[in-house]
Amino acid sequence: MAPLALLLLCQVTLYTTVTSKKACGRPPVPDGVDVSSLKSMYDVGEEVTLACEQGYTPSTTAPRKLACTPAQEWTASDLACTPRTCPIPRPLQALVPGRTQVPFKTVLNYTCDEGYVMNGANESSCLADGTWSHPPPLCKAVNCALPKAPRDGRFVFDKTHTATTTMYGQGWTYECNPPKAPSFERGECKADGTATEPPVCRDVSCSIPEGIPNGFITFAVMRTHGYKETVRYACNDHYVLDGQAEIQCSNTGNWSTKPVCRAPCSVNIKRGRISYNARKLWIADLKPNRVLHGEHVVFYCKNKVEKCGYPVASTCNDGTLTLPECFEEPGKVEYTLRPKTLPSEITMCGPLPSGPSSSAAPA
Template sequence: MVFYLEALGNVFGIVLISALIPQIQVGAWTYHYSDQKVYSWNASRRYCQTFYTDLVAIQNQNEIAYLNEFLPYYPHYYWIGIRKINNVWTWVGTNKTLTKEAENWAENEPNNKRNDQDCVEIYIKSPSSPGKWNDEPCLKRKRALCYQASCESFSCNHQGECIETIGNYTCSCYPGFYGPECEYAKKCKELDLFPGNAFMNCSHPLGNFSYKSKCNFYCMEGNRLNGASTLECLASGEWTAEIPKCLVNECPSLKSPERGNMNCSYSSKENINVSSCRFSCEEGFILKGEEVAWCTASGAWTAPVPQCEVVRCPDLEAPIRGAMNCEQSHGVFAYDSTCNFSCQPGYRVSGFETLRCLASGQWTSSIPTCQAITCDPLKSPVHGSLNCSSSLAEFQYNSRCSFQCAEGFVLKGAETTECDISGTWTAPAPVCHAIVCKPLLTPQDGKMTCVHPFGDSSYKSTCQFSCNKGFSLIGSDKLHCTISGHWTADPPTCRANKCPPLIAPPQGILQCSATQENLIYNSTCDFSCKRGLMLMGAQKLTCTASGSWTNPPPYCKAVKCPVLNNPKWGSQECSYNHGDSRVSSVCHFTCNKGFMLKGSENVQCLTSGKWTTPPPTCEVVKCPELAFPKPILMNCSHPWGFFSYESTCIFSCPEGQVLDNSPEIKCQAEGTWSKKMPTCQEEPLSVQKALAYFGGAVASVSGLVIGGSILALLRKRFRRQDDGKRPLSPQSVMGTPGVFTNMAFDSTS
């Protein structure tokens, strides 16, 4: 049995129907859920797509409130149609991204567990978060919450997107359409031709001058269309272009004359009657024909295009002892013709060697002449000499000169030169360059200082070498560039001064800034010892510039704590043997019977070489001091101190009284007395009792004598004390350790 809910405005009715699948219907859109089985998210979606449209795609808070109110509570809740795709939360039914505004996550969601929670459930009737969402692992099993779409294939007139809502649907119209069902098409402004010679033919698939309407335009014979031939009504309600116009025919297009130009009064877009074109020629050409042509109403020009003829210059002749050679592209001695002039051997052209025919019909200059050839004077090169076959003042055609350089210099250029027919030397004067040695490089980790009197790395150059701190020079410290072009020796190098390799001390660790083969200047090595050992020496060694270490290598020495002695009246048990009290060694202390430990029971050896605490001591156990009523006699011995372990006290009563308990008590190891202290009771004293009191002496004459004597002495002593009014001393009461002490208290005192 399931529930069927139908929404009628704001009134909801509940009707019981017989079905296998529970559903909640709102208008034409129904909700459905699985109450017989629970599924994973993927299985839930297959279930919804098999029987309905898809998992629910929630669109607003009203829908959430509706679902929370009418769906039954299920402790594991319901799957809905949101899933993380490419790390983005997406409505799977519409393939649209979940927007920030549409989110309805519960507090601290989503991804509070941060591990594969890619599917979403809705809390239906949750006590704390009703209607809220939570992300869960997709394999968990929950009820599937489905919907049956209300949109049909004909919804929105195929002119918009059908969007589901609670109890209804809405249409999101495509561009160009509007209305509740997208039934209306947008309209464009109606087209109206201006009076003239134009025609229009239109088609209106969605209504007159509406979206997608098309209009084609034509002109009468003898006219041409100015503008777009077809206009279309766009989704925006605007036409694709302005209405075109028909213009009258134009005169035929004209071309510029060869070697000329044309300038017309009409633009490139229109060529109406009474337009004109003016013609001109390029430089060096003259116009033959009408300079201006007009376009008549009949579409014909008043004159043909004129021609441009080339300008000509006067004829030329070759000079005496010379020759002339001309290039004439536009005709003999015509515009832009060029003539080159030359002279016989031993002579050269005086004037311009080349003449050109100008646009004015004149040559650029007068005809040149031929004069005898001489070359420019020569000078000896620096660091060299000059030797010529003619006097230095003439240097005529065919003169010959040779050059030489001083020692240590080489000639750069020709060794000889001749004055040729053109009046120039066959080669320029050479120069003398100093012989060059191969350039030297500053040694790595070193310095180089050079002097070059004749140029870099040249003859007589000298270079001085040195090395940086921590390096030694290998080779000569000074080189010279010789006349042979070689240095006096190979360039030196700088070799790092290395310190001797180090090894880790026994039971120690060595860490260096470089390998043992590369311990150079400023290299460092750090030493440390394993637990329980102490480094003896410098912890860090540095390699000096001279290749020695700043200190000798350290070594590791075992850390030991001082040997502990047994406490007086006690003993110890240690984890080390023969006084080898290393780190972590532990000693346990105990006291003899009757003594108690003062201090820590266990001590441990630390890495600092000290014990965790000072060793404990043993103190004797004390019993409570005795306080007793009068009169009574007490005789105590104290082997270890007053009223301490093994202290023994013997009690007796004055004459005429007897003890009610044992006469002897003893201080035990746990700090308590062995028995309760006795008290004295009045009783006539007979000889027999006296004998019993003093240890049960044998009833003999000698025993009676001794007992009587003791009693007599006791009476005499107490009588003397009473008569003298002298108080008892502390020794007489407490006794002295190791001896017996008599104490008596008279009931009359």
């Protein structure tokens, strides 16, 4: 039995010797280091030379060796691998304000707007040498055939056009031989590469034009009107025209939108001072008491804490002039005997309205 016991003892001793040998595992390395040649285990004293991957720049030119120490630890290394960069194509720099470079391995994906087709690669990668795999593509506008003219009519391009095709976004107007009107007036080269089909020319008329409140038709024969015929309006005295003075009979048989005559306003205070048309005046001197639509009137309020006055503007809106909430109309005695104590006459908290001022006393 002794030979068998000796054999088992030798096996145990051999196993112990192999497994107790000191070693280091794979060294920890920063991003960008080439790990293709690294092993999973290293003997004590064994060295490893680190290098950056292709496309990365080393932070130092000094030796970048690591050694496995008896403590089964790796010596330190200050190597850092910085990715190289590619310049952002100039047309795209506006999309990333403040940046002109992007790192290695960046991928740009290109798309064209609706109505444009791509000429070139739709993807480009930043390569290890700092260049792009593909140049930026070109986006070319879709082409359409020339539009067809309507029967009994024609089309007119928005801009001078001599080519045998049209491009996406180009437009034109359809016209019919008078007195006919096109069923629609506009055409264009569309994103799908087709041009608008021509309209139908047909007889159109608009009803006898109607008047407007506080206004009148300046001159018109009271009859039905044909396509593109016009009528012009004006307002009564002191009313302001809001909208286009001239309306036109459209291709739908309807008139374009009529204007509106906006009413003047009265300044509804009996006592106080205002600023109107760059003039500072007492309300009694506003003759006639009338402010046109859209005009501004400045009232004066009092800051009771600071004991100063400040201007607040209000605008006439179609017969309504709203008094500022802070405005307090003075009493008759205060207005007549102590006008210099009114908010309009004391020191101003804020800027005064521009223009000359009046110093006349109140009536």
